[in-house]
Amino acid sequence: MANINKTSVREEMDRLKAEFQRQCAEKLLSQESRLLLQSVFTLLELILAIFLEKKTAKTNKNSSKPSSQTDKDESALPHKGSKGKGKTEAVQAADNHRITETISISEVRYCSDCGEDLTSVPCLSHERRTRIDIQFEKVVEHVDAEVKACPTCTHTVKGEFPADMAGPLQYGNGLKAYAINLLVCQMIALNRVQKAVKAMIGQVISEATLLKFVLRLHEALADWEQSALEELLQNPSLNVDETSLRVEQKNHWIHVYASGDITLKFLHRSRGKEAIEHIDIIPRYGGVIIHDCWASYLSYTHCGHGLCGSHLLRELTFIVDANGYEWANDMKRLLQATCKIVSVRKRKKLIKKEYAVLQQQYREIIARGEQELPEIPAKPKGQRGKMAKTDAHNLWERLKNYEMAVLLFAKESHVSFTNNRAERDLRMSKVKQKVSGCFRSAHYAQAYCRISSYLQTMANKGHNPLIAIQMALSGRI
Numbered sequence: 001m002a003n004i005n006k007t008s009v010r011e012e013m014d015r016l017k018a019e020f021q022r023q024c025a026e027k028l029l030s031q032e033s034r035l036l037l038q039s040v041f042t043l044l045e046l047i048l049a050i051f052l053e054k055k056t057a058k059t060n061k062n063s064s065k066p067s068s069q070t071d072k073d074e075s076a077l078p079h080k081g082s083k084g085k086g087k088t089e090a091v092q093a094a095d096n097h098r099i100t101e102t103i104s105i106s107e108v109r110y111c112s113d114c115g116e117d118l119t120s121v122p123c124l125s126h127e128r129r130t131r132i133d134i135q136f137e138k139v140v141e142h143v144d145a146e147v148k149a150c151p152t153c154t155h156t157v158k159g160e161f162p163a164d165m166a167g168p169l170q171y172g173n174g175l176k177a178y179a180i181n182l183l184v185c186q187m188i189a190l191n192r193v194q195k196a197v198k199a200m201i202g203q204v205i206s207e208a209t210l211l212k213f214v215l216r217l218h219e220a221l222a223d224w225e226q227s228a229l230e231e232l233l234q235n236p237s238l239n240v241d242e243t244s245l246r247v248e249q250k251n252h253w254i255h256v257y258a259s260g261d262i263t264l265k266f267l268h269r270s271r272g273k274e275a276i277e278h279i280d281i282i283p284r285y286g287g288v289i290i291h292d293c294w295a296s297y298l299s300y301t302h303c304g305h306g307l308c309g310s311h312l313l314r315e316l317t318f319i320v321d322a323n324g325y326e327w328a329n330d331m332k333r334l335l336q337a338t339c340k341i342v343s344v345r346k347r348k349k350l351i352k353k354e355y356a357v358l359q360q361q362y363r364e365i366i367a368r369g370e371q372e373l374p375e376i377p378a379k380p381k382g383q384r385g386k387m388a389k390t391d392a393h394n395l396w397e398r399l400k401n402y403e404m405a406v407l408l409f410a411k412e413s414h415v416s417f418t419n420n421r422a423e424r425d426l427r428m429s430k431v432k433q434k435v436s437g438c439f440r441s442a443h444y445a446q447a448y449c450r451i452s453s454y455l456q457t458m459a460n461k462g463h464n465p466l467i468a469i470q471m472a473l474s475g476r477i
Contacts, residue, residue, distance in 0.1 A: 010324060013048060017041060045374030049323055049390045073310075074343040075409050075417035076237070096174030096470075098137070138201045139172070171205070176213045177469035179205070183214060184451050185465045187432045211444065218447035220472050221454050228262050228457065229281065235259040236414045237288045237306070238281075240297065241422035242271055243429060246438035247445045254429050254449060256422050257281050261460035263425045265449040267442065272296040288412065290419050293398060293405075305405040308419035309335055312399070312406065319392045327369030328392070331399065334361055338410050339417045348413040355411055362403060369396045425456055 020037055023029050029037070108118050145159035164170075175197070182193045190207050198204050232238070239258045244251050245267065253271045257264045257279075268275035273296045276282050282289060282297070288304035291297045292311045313335060319328040338358060342348055350358060373393060379386075389397075399406060409417040432448065439445035458468035471477050 010048075013044065042375050042377065046376070046390070049374050049392060073416050073418045073420050075309075075339050075348060076415060077348050077413050096139075096172070136200050171209075171213075173470050173473045175201070176216070176473055177466050179210050179213050180217055180451070180469050181465050183210070184448060185455055187428065187435050189435055214444065214447050214451065217469065217472055218450055220475065221450050221477075224454060224472070224477050225264065225450055228264060228453075232257060232259055232262050232264060233281070233285055235262075235287060237290060237412075237416070238285060239290045239416070239419050239422035240282070241291065241419060241426055242275075242294075243426045244271075245429060245433055245445065247442050248440065249438060252442070252445065254426060255279055256425050258421050258425050261457060263453050263456040263460070265425070265429070265453045267446050267449050273299060276300075288408065288415050290416060290422075292419055293402070298402075304408065305402070306408040306412075306415045307402060307405045309339060309406075309409065310418040310420060312395075315391070315395050319395060323392060325369070325372055325392060327365050327372050327396075330365045330368070331362075334358075334365065335406075338407075342410055342417070350410045355407075358407060358410060359403070362407065366396070366400050366403075369399075428452070 020041065024034055108121075108123075110117055110119075143161055143165060145161055147156060147158045149156050178200075179193055179197055182188045182196060183190065188196070190210060193210060194205060194207060197210075237259060240256065242253050242255045245254050246252070247267070250269075252267055252269055253275060255266050255268060255275055257266075264281075266275075266279045268278060270278075272294075276296055282300050282303065285303050288306050289297060289300075290306040290308065292308045298305060313332055316328045316332040316335075319325055320332065338350075342350065373396060374390075376389060376393060409415045429452070439448070454472065455465050455468060459465065
């Protein structure tokens with residue numbers, strides 16, 4: 001199929017419209033002809049806008065399919081965990097961690113040049129070279145309980161076992177933490193985790209037992225999740241998002257709520273308001289939620305709203321690529337310039353006078369956009385539903401209706417320009433799905449959400465995942 005030059009098509013349309021307006025001004029056309037041709041031009045503008053949008057490919061630079069890698073967002077006040085995860089990890093060692101360090105001296109006994117005996121000559125300095133290696137150590141602990149018969153009453157008495165040895169065979173928290181770390185943090189498939197453990201201890205642990213480790217940690221984190229949720233509700237702003245996850249061969253949704261150094265994920269069958277009500281965080285929240293303009297979030301009017309600037313910039317890029325609208329290009333430049341100004345400010349916001357100027361510029365661009373966009377024909381009488389609109393119209397209306405939410409990042413220092421925090425916390429869930437395909441049980445999917453929430457939160461605080469898992473399993477959180 002032949003390619004179409006979008007610029008030349010637009011230029012030809014503008015030329016025809018200019019010629020039509022000239023003939024109207026010179027009264028060369030009758031009133032009926034003018035009305036008819038005006039309707040034709042309106043229809044052609046709309047068809048052209050739709051056609052050019054359909055012919056413009058959506059990429060990770062101009063849409064949310066897939067989510068793009070964006071620059072670091074520094075438009076809000078910093079918080080714990082905002083500069084990346086694991087970079088300031090504590091040096092604390094795990095409970096089953098042991099370091100064996102030896103120092104040996106390479107003595108100089110004689111001169112390699114003249115052969116002089118240097119045994120009694122004092123050493124001037126040392127030059128060190130180091131080798132670091134690992135050796136896997138399998139620790140097997142047997143407890144033999146004595147069994148005795150009382151000579152007085154002939155009653156059989158057995159010695160007591162330690163409280164953490166409930167059955168004939170159990171595995172320690174070190175092994176459990178290692179397996180859970182591979183499954184959840186490293187997102188390795190269950191069968192490969194089984195082989196990795198076998199390679200270390202020379203013993204096969206069944207997949208069912210490995211999954212029991214996961215459920216054990218899931219239950220141990222119930223109180224932590226509740227306390228983290230209460231702490232999350234006290235923060236002034238909250239990043240929220242959702243992504244799909246295959247569970248039992250059906251589409252489920254992971255909903256993430258992130259603020260400060262806390263990340264919480266919840267699984268639900270629904271994506272919209274039913275899930276939000278069931279999770280019951282936003283209905284109780286009174287701060288600002290930062291999201292991608294999902295209608296279910298906007299239905300909650302008791303809290304503030306901030307729209308993700310990264311999503312808006314990608315959509316504006318698509319509008320510029322498709323139709324070359326000047327208003328979209330101007331809006332994109334305005335948002336980018338404002339974000340840059342706010343990011344370098346210590347207070348992470350504009351002063352009142354600057355914000356007023358920003359609002360004026362924003363509204364002027366919106367007004368120009370209304371003139372530049374083709375007119376949407378009125379809905380015929382008796383027709384049901386809404387009139388179909390182009391992506392450009394939909395974006396323009398969103399920018400017009402939610403001006404305060406779009407510009408809130410420039411007014412409030414705790415509101416970020418993008419929703420990248422929530423998207424970043426969800427990204428590994430998609431990697432997990434690619435590795436595992438899907439979860440066979442909703443119970444294990446819920447366990448994954450809670451455990452990954454805990455590990456991401458602990459990573460934001462600088463904790464080693466192995467230590468964090470051992471702390472939870474031993475009840476020290």
